[in-house]
Amino acid sequence: MTEHSAGPPDEYVEAEIHRMLAEDPAVAEQGITVVRRERGLVLYGEVESPHRREEILRRVSERFPDVPVTSDIGVIRTQAPTQVEELP
Amino acid sequence: MIRIAAVGDVHLDEDVVGRFRPALEELPDCADVLLLAGDLTRHGTEAEARCVAREFGDLGVPVITVLGNHDHQCDQVPQVVKVLADAGVTVLEGTGTVLETPGGRLGVAGVKGFGGGFAGRCASDFGEPEMKAFIRTTNESAGALGRALRGLDCDVLVALTHYSPVPDTLAGEPLEIYPFLGCYQLGQAIDSAPTALALHGHAHHGTERGTTPGGVRVRNVAHPVIKQAYSVFHLGGRDHLD
Numbered sequence: 001m002t003e004h005s006a007g008p009p010d011e012y013v014e015a016e017i018h019r020m021l022a023e024d025p026a027v028a029e030q031g032i033t034v035v036r037r038e039r040g041l042v043l044y045g046e047v048e049s050p051h052r053r054e055e056i057l058r059r060v061s062e063r064f065p066d067v068p069v070t071s072d073i074g075v076i077r078t079q080a081p082t083q084v085e086e087l088p
Numbered sequence: 089m090i091r092i093a094a095v096g097d098v099h100l101d102e103d104v105v106g107r108f109r110p111a112l113e114e115l116p117d118c119a120d121v122l123l124l125a126g127d128l129t130r131h132g133t134e135a136e137a138r139c140v141a142r143e144f145g146d147l148g149v150p151v152i153t154v155l156g157n158h159d160h161q162c163d164q165v166p167q168v169v170k171v172l173a174d175a176g177v178t179v180l181e182g183t184g185t186v187l188e189t190p191g192g193r194l195g196v197a198g199v200k201g202f203g204g205g206f207a208g209r210c211a212s213d214f215g216e217p218e219m220k221a222f223i224r225t226t227n228e229s230a231g232a233l234g235r236a237l238r239g240l241d242c243d244v245l246v247a248l249t250h251y252s253p254v255p256d257t258l259a260g261e262p263l264e265i266y267p268f269l270g271c272y273q274l275g276q277a278i279d280s281a282p283t284a285l286a287l288h289g290h291a292h293h294g295t296e297r298g299t300t301p302g303g304v305r306v307r308n309v310a311h312p313v314i315k316q317a318y319s320v321f322h323l324g325g326r327d328h329l330d
Contacts, residue, residue, distance in 0.1 A: 025131060030292070031293065048099050048103075076312055076315060077316060078107045078110075079111060080111035080316070080317055081118075081316045081317070084319075085321050086322045087322060
């Protein structure tokens with residue numbers, strides 16, 4: 001028997017988190033990348049509000065309390081464009 | 089010259105309302121129309137559609153959209169379409185519309201599209217019923233886009249989809265998920281008409297520029313890709329198709 005340890009997450013945990021990000025109605029993000037690093041998982045990507053960024057980390061930590069997760073998720077800028085593309 | 093503003097994948101809900109508005113207020117000065125490439129909402133609820141209507145309503149320029157996969161999540165498509173239509177937004181699904189602009193008549197044909205994959209690496213109409221249903225959805229969607237494009241009488245023709253018609257604009261996404269991001273049949277439909285520009289979203293990690301096999305310019309305007317409220321394209325006007 002093997003006990004569940006707090007070691008590096010395996011591929012199944014990564015897959016489960018990736019699916020949760022899309023399927024959990026509180027998250028519903030398909031554009032977040034889950035990357036396994038030696039010390040845990042890192043979440044990359046961009047979302048539409050700071051609230052969503054916080055919610056992602058909260059939901060993942062809540063569901064996988066033993067998995068060390070860090071977030072490098074950005075909020076997409078919404079400034080008006082300064083240039084146009086000419087398509088003759 | 090016709091000025092087209094475009095963005096996709098804005099995924100609106102209460103927490104995003106107001107973020108785009110300052111940039112959108114500038115639209116009448118820089119564009120003749122705003123095209124939205126689907127995924128307007130997070131889950132496709134009527135309440136989220138009302139957020140879209142608040143953010144993208146009363147802009148001073150016509151707004152034309154297709155829906156995306158997120159807009160289908162809660163099975164409330166008729167309600168979502170009604171809220172958008174009531175706000176003056178034209179929703180295309182296998183249909184087209186022609187706008188009179190100072191630069192000429194702009195024709196826009198749109199469809200959500202679907203996955204399926206790209207030439208030589210795509211799903212086939214073969215095997216289990218589920219597989220056949222998948223690819224038939226792809227074929228029907230692309231067929232509807234082609235018919236809508238060929239049916240428009242205009243000076244400049246633009247195709248609007250959520251899923252990608254080419255693999256070029258997916259560069260940056262994992263190769264393994266390309267079949268879920270678009271299909272070559274949409275490109276084929278775009279190439280079946282004198283299309284000047286094809287706009288799509290859906291691929292958040294993709295890249296901006298590509299072309300169809302027939303040489304039509306394709307732009308991925310997903311918000312995470314363009315990293316601004318919208319992009320603006322200037323398209324050659326009345327003489328473009330002469």
